[in-house]
Amino acid sequence: MLGAIAGDIIGSRFEGESEPPRDFALFHPDCRFTDDSVCTLAVADALMGARDFAASLRAFVRRHPNRGYGGMFLDWALTDDAPAYGSWGNGAPMRVAAVGWLARSETEALELAAAQAAVSHNHPDAVAASQAVALAILLARSGLPRLELARRLADDFDYDLAESVLKPGDFDISAAGTVLPALTAALTAVDWEDAIRTAVCLGGDTDTLACITGAVAEAIHGLPDHVSKIARSYLTADLYGVLSRFEVAMHLPT
Ligand SMILES: [Mg+2]
Numbered sequence: 001m002l003g004a005i006a007g008d009i010i011g012s013r014f015e016g017e018s019e020p021p022r023d024f025a026l027f028h029p030d031c032r033f034t035d036d037s038v039c040t041l042a043v044a045d046a047l048m049g050a051r052d053f054a055a056s057l058r059a060f061v062r063r064h065p066n067r068g069y070g071g072m073f074l075d076w077a078l079t080d081d082a083p084a085y086g087s088w089g090n091g092a093p094m095r096v097a098a099v100g101w102l103a104r105s106e107t108e109a110l111e112l113a114a115a116q117a118a119v120s121h122n123h124p125d126a127v128a129a130s131q132a133v134a135l136a137i138l139l140a141r142s143g144l145p146r147l148e149l150a151r152r153l154a155d156d157f158d159y160d161l162a163e164s165v166l167k168p169g170d171f172d173i174s175a176a177g178t179v180l181p182a183l184t185a186a187l188t189a190v191d192w193e194d195a196i197r198t199a200v201c202l203g204g205d206t207d208t209l210a211c212i213t214g215a216v217a218e219a220i221h222g223l224p225d226h227v228s229k230i231a232r233s234y235l236t237a238d239l240y241g242v243l244s245r246f247e248v249a250m251h252l253p254t
Pocket residue numbers: 034035036067068207208
């Protein structure tokens with residue numbers, strides 16, 4: 001899951017740029033964690049039993065209000081008992097990483113990915129994109145070869161992961177329009193850093209592209225130690241606490 005957070009932090013300073021240069025410094029004083037990390041950790045906290053997804057997201061957003069949330073999501077988060085608002089945006093898949101790590105089966109991953117999406121982003125595209133990301137993480141962790149993983153995503157979600165989707169384009173905040181290039185970047189890279197550079201260089205919604213790419217690339221390639229170390233230093237104490245509990249639950253080095 002730290003791969004998602006690191007991707008968000010690295011991508012944060014390029015949001016809205018058309019084509020950032022590929023040789024950018026991964027970490028820079030202008031980097032910061034954004035809504036992607038806050039919501040990822042909120043979902044992780046809910047999965048570890050703290051409370052339901054909606055309550056957790058609302059609590060985390062209210063504790064970290066100025067992190068680049070979309071307007072409709074912020075309204076939802078600040079209004080107790082607001083219903084899901086039919087969003088097809090990338091906010092649901094960007095926060096799903098922990099499901100792919102904590103789910104014990106494909107069925108559970110698909111159910112939990114849909115459940116965490118549906119509290120706000122209940123459009124079928126957002127639900128499917130969340131399930132695709134969670135399943136990709138689960139299958140990559142289980143050691144499924146990349147070609148077979150790509151085939152599963154094509155068969156189950158009708159996602160054509162041809163490299164042709166890796167073209168810099170318009171600022172695309174749709175769930176499918178973000179998840180397709182993110183999955184492709186992760187699956188075609190030689191390592192985690194290569195995947196992140198590919199994602200960021202697409203421009204547009206770079207923090208979310210890099211967050212989703214980083215989440216899946218971590219499961220495929222592993223996260224470099226230096227990235228893990230530096231990314232942690234950007235988190236506030238409360239968010240770091242959630243990460244630490246997640247890593248204990250996963251038996252990962254903290
Ligand atoms: Mg963001």
